[in-house]
Amino acid sequence: MNAPVMLGVPKIPPPAPRGVGHLKGKEKFPVAARRALADTQLRHNLGKATTTIRSKRAQVVAELQDWEELREAGRQLKVHTMAHLPDYLAQLESAVTASGGVVHWARDAVEANQIVVDLVGAKGVDEVVKVKSMATQEIGLNEALEAVGIAALETDLAELIVQLGHDKPSHILVPAIHRNRAEIREIFLREMAEVDPALTDEPVALAAAARQHLRRKFLSAKVAISGANFGIAETGTLGVVESEGNGRMCLTLPETLITIMGIEKLVPRWQDLEVFLQLLPRSSTGERMNPYTSMWTGVTPGDGPQEFHLILLDNGRTAVLADADGRDALNCIRCSACLNVCPVYERTGGHAYGSVYPGPIGAILSPQLTGIEDNASLPYASSLCGACYDVCPVKINIPEILVHLRAKHTETYAAEHRLPNAEASAMGAAAWVMRDPKRWARALRSGRLGRMLGRKRGVIGDVPLPLAKQWTDARDFARPPRQTFRDWWTAEQGGER
Amino acid sequence: MKTALFITCLADAMFPEVGKATVRVLERLGQVVEFPAEQTCCGQLHVNTGYQKQALPLVERFAEVFAPYDAIVAPSGSCVGSVRHQHAMIAKRVGSPALVEQVEAVAAKTYELSEYLVKVLKIIDVGAYFPHRVTYHPTCHSLRMLRVGDRPIQLLRAVEALELVELPAADQCCGFGGTFAIKNADTSTAMLADKMRNVLDTGAEICTAGDSSCLMHIGGGLSRLRAGAKTVHLAQILAATREEPMIVGRAERQAEVHADPEAVL
Numbered sequence: 001m002n003a004p005v006m007l008g009v010p011k012i013p014p015p016a017p018r019g020v021g022h023l024k025g026k027e028k029f030p031v032a033a034r035r036a037l038a039d040t041q042l043r044h045n046l047g048k049a050t051t052t053i054r055s056k057r058a059q060v061v062a063e064l065q066d067w068e069e070l071r072e073a074g075r076q077l078k079v080h081t082m083a084h085l086p087d088y089l090a091q092l093e094s095a096v097t098a099s100g101g102v103v104h105w106a107r108d109a110v111e112a113n114q115i116v117v118d119l120v121g122a123k124g125v126d127e128v129v130k131v132k133s134m135a136t137q138e139i140g141l142n143e144a145l146e147a148v149g150i151a152a153l154e155t156d157l158a159e160l161i162v163q164l165g166h167d168k169p170s171h172i173l174v175p176a177i178h179r180n181r182a183e184i185r186e187i188f189l190r191e192m193a194e195v196d197p198a199l200t201d202e203p204v205a206l207a208a209a210a211r212q213h214l215r216r217k218f219l220s221a222k223v224a225i226s227g228a229n230f231g232i233a234e235t236g237t238l239g240v241v242e243s244e245g246n247g248r249m250c251l252t253l254p255e256t257l258i259t260i261m262g263i264e265k266l267v268p269r270w271q272d273l274e275v276f277l278q279l280l281p282r283s284s285t286g287e288r289m290n291p292y293t294s295m296w297t298g299v300t301p302g303d304g305p306q307e308f309h310l311i312l313l314d315n316g317r318t319a320v321l322a323d324a325d326g327r328d329a330l331n332c333i334r335c336s337a338c339l340n341v342c343p344v345y346e347r348t349g350g351h352a353y354g355s356v357y358p359g360p361i362g363a364i365l366s367p368q369l370t371g372i373e374d375n376a377s378l379p380y381a382s383s384l385c386g387a388c389y390d391v392c393p394v395k396i397n398i399p400e401i402l403v404h405l406r407a408k409h410t411e412t413y414a415a416e417h418r419l420p421n422a423e424a425s426a427m428g429a430a431a432w433v434m435r436d437p438k439r440w441a442r443a444l445r446s447g448r449l450g451r452m453l454g455r456k457r458g459v460i461g462d463v464p465l466p467l468a469k470q471w472t473d474a475r476d477f478a479r480p481p482r483q484t485f486r487d488w489w490t491a492e493q494g495g496e497r
Numbered sequence: 498m499k500t501a502l503f504i505t506c507l508a509d510a511m512f513p514e515v516g517k518a519t520v521r522v523l524e525r526l527g528q529v530v531e532f533p534a535e536q537t538c539c540g541q542l543h544v545n546t547g548y549q550k551q552a553l554p555l556v557e558r559f560a561e562v563f564a565p566y567d568a569i570v571a572p573s574g575s576c577v578g579s580v581r582h583q584h585a586m587i588a589k590r591v592g593s594p595a596l597v598e599q600v601e602a603v604a605a606k607t608y609e610l611s612e613y614l615v616k617v618l619k620i621i622d623v624g625a626y627f628p629h630r631v632t633y634h635p636t637c638h639s640l641r642m643l644r645v646g647d648r649p650i651q652l653l654r655a656v657e658a659l660e661l662v663e664l665p666a667a668d669q670c671c672g673f674g675g676t677f678a679i680k681n682a683d684t685s686t687a688m689l690a691d692k693m694r695n696v697l698d699t700g701a702e703i704c705t706a707g708d709s710s711c712l713m714h715i716g717g718g719l720s721r722l723r724a725g726a727k728t729v730h731l732a733q734i735l736a737a738t739r740e741e742p743m744i745v746g747r748a749e750r751q752a753e754v755h756a757d758p759e760a761v762l
Binding site for chain 2: 033037343382383384389400407409411424431435441467470471474475476477480483485489490
């Protein structure tokens with residue numbers, strides 16, 4: 001008999017590295033949200049925009065009789081892909097290579113940025129054009145390029161507004177949702193050298209100014225950088241779905257194209273797009289079909305970019321995949337339907353989340369990519385109302401993952417600290433009282449909620465008061481009754497009822 | 498048929514009138530209701546705040562206490578939602594396969610009040626009388642976790658003298674969300690402001706719902722604004738009759754007080 005082979009203990013994959021990219025804000029959610037809530041312009045813009053997209057989506061979704069079957073198909077395709085991710089990634093690499101593309105593997109944001117910097121540097125250019133891409137925002141690519149003297153020009157109109165405004169995107173699909181036309185006019189007048197000083201805030205005039213500004217760049221750029229909505233393992237085809245056509249200019253005009261794709265963006269077969277290209281536009285913009293769908297496979301001599309690089313990005317995704325209760329977050333197809341229905345997002349906007357991935361999906365994705373303690377306030381940025389789960393085109397049970405991540409946080413905190421915090425003490429005390437009906441009845445009979453916790457006052461100290469204040473700042477407190485229900489029941493049972 | 502009342506910890510401690518009303522309605526419809534005194538809490542507060550392990554004994558207790566009954570009825574969509582959707586999850590993650598079976602069996606016979614009346618007893622007119630202008634807020638967990646649908650509306654429409662007015666943007670969360678109301682008090686309040694605006698726009702005297710928790714939130718806000726309108730649980734409306742009407746004008750035991758928390762605790 002052979003001696004057993006020691007294969008070692010599998011290591012937990014690392015989260016996204018700190019200090020690079022945009023997955024974590026400087027402030028906790030409640031602090032940033034408080035400021036956002038006071039911004040009247042932001043509240044108005046968001047309320048109007050989300051309400052409009054929400055009703056458009058509801059309308060086009062209602063048109064499809066097989067919507068629920070489509071959602072289930074989307075979910076199953078994603079679950080299957082994640083279960084076989086290594087095989088499909090290898091298949092994608094072979095197919096891209098066979099079609100004349102070059103595949104690079106990036107463990108994290110630092111590696112991905114370095115690969116791009118080296119590739120662009122080798123071309124000797126100091127300017128690149130970009131297609132709207134969440135992955136490049138996630139890794140902070142623009143900053144990495146700027147650090148070596150390369151200007152990255154955003155060509156998506158909304159991303160351009162954000163970039164010229166020295167701002168950050170606040171929505172996955174509509175990055176400048178927090179700006180209105182007066183603000184955009186002001187940004188253009190200030191930041192576009194060639195703009196007509198008589199520019200008005202008419203949307204047509206603003207779009208024309210942006211078009212003029214961008215057209216010159218499309219024609220002169222040698223290198224373009226994009227993300228990808230889909231990567232098809234079977235054929236090695238990459239796909240970008242957009243509305244403006246600026247993406248297609250980037251994808252076809254420059255000589256070199258560099259695409260950065262999160263490893264979860266994979267689909268096994270060409271045919272799978274029949275599901276996702278129905279789910280995505282209806283969920284995101286509320287359109288039956290998006291205006292531009294660009295697909296490319298490697299390079300084609302004499303047509304389009306003659307050099308194609310695909311960078312496959314991990315940056316914490318393998319760590320998410322390792323958590324059976326949280327991994328469904330990777331199934332997201334970035335439609336942003338969950339943002340548009342979320343009552344929290346609608347009022348606070350995207351910046352409060354501190355990550356490029358805001359809203360409900362961001363609240364489950366960002367903390368998993370960075371490691372829970374680096375984004376511990378995000379899983380609590382939800383009332384668990386469930387509207388996100390209802391609209392998700394791939395049926396991600398966002399409320400359940402939020403609750404899972406809350407537990408992951410309290411358990412990580414407990415493991416890293418010798419003493420429980422005030423909340424954990426209060427929860428422990430409440431559980432101790434509630435697990436025994438006699439203790440519970442005694443606590444209730446005292447008629448005062450505080451006493452329930454007060455039985456262990458030595459442990460919990462002054463907890464109830466500041467917590468109660470958070471409630472009574474805006475709402476009156478219900479006066480506890482003189483008799484609890486169970487005491488009434490007992491009394492009635494003794495007499496007649 | 499052995500029917501048990503699952504009172505919920507919140508109604509037991511803070512809103513006994515809701516429990517009494519539930520008993521009154523069920524008994525009026527010929528049901529024999531028992532109250533197993535060994536019950537405490539479903540554990541939702543712990544699960545939703547991130548304390549799954551601490552919730553386990555509460556989940557075990559619930560399954561044990563209610564196992565002998567044919568039907569378990571609660572005046573709360575949220576707590577029934579927890580029993581139906583969270584107990585099995587907790588049992589799977591921190592409990593045992595035997596517990597999973599146990600909690601699933603109990604969950605299958607646990608009903609929110611409007612579900613029990615309309616789906617199980619198949620009764621829409623419960624013989625109630627409530628001469629007031631009322632709007633109905635479908636709580637998130639009733640609406641999206643339990644899918645109670647229009648059952649509460651059917652029940653309300655059958656109440657004699659009740660004038661039901663539609664709540665605009667009814668499917669929007671009121672901002673309660675358990676500890677969310679405290680951890681994210683500002684965002685919660687912003688959501689509450691919109692809910693109250695919609696309630697007041699209807700001109701209703703009463704905003705009703707199937708959850709004391711959400712009503713405590715909306716009612717606490719309305720009371721703070723001295724808005725005049727107040728919140729009343731669906732069970733209390735259904736329990737009111739011509740013979741035993743509910744007097745809504747008078748300040749009652751569960752009336753909200755503008756409180757310095759110190760005065761309450």
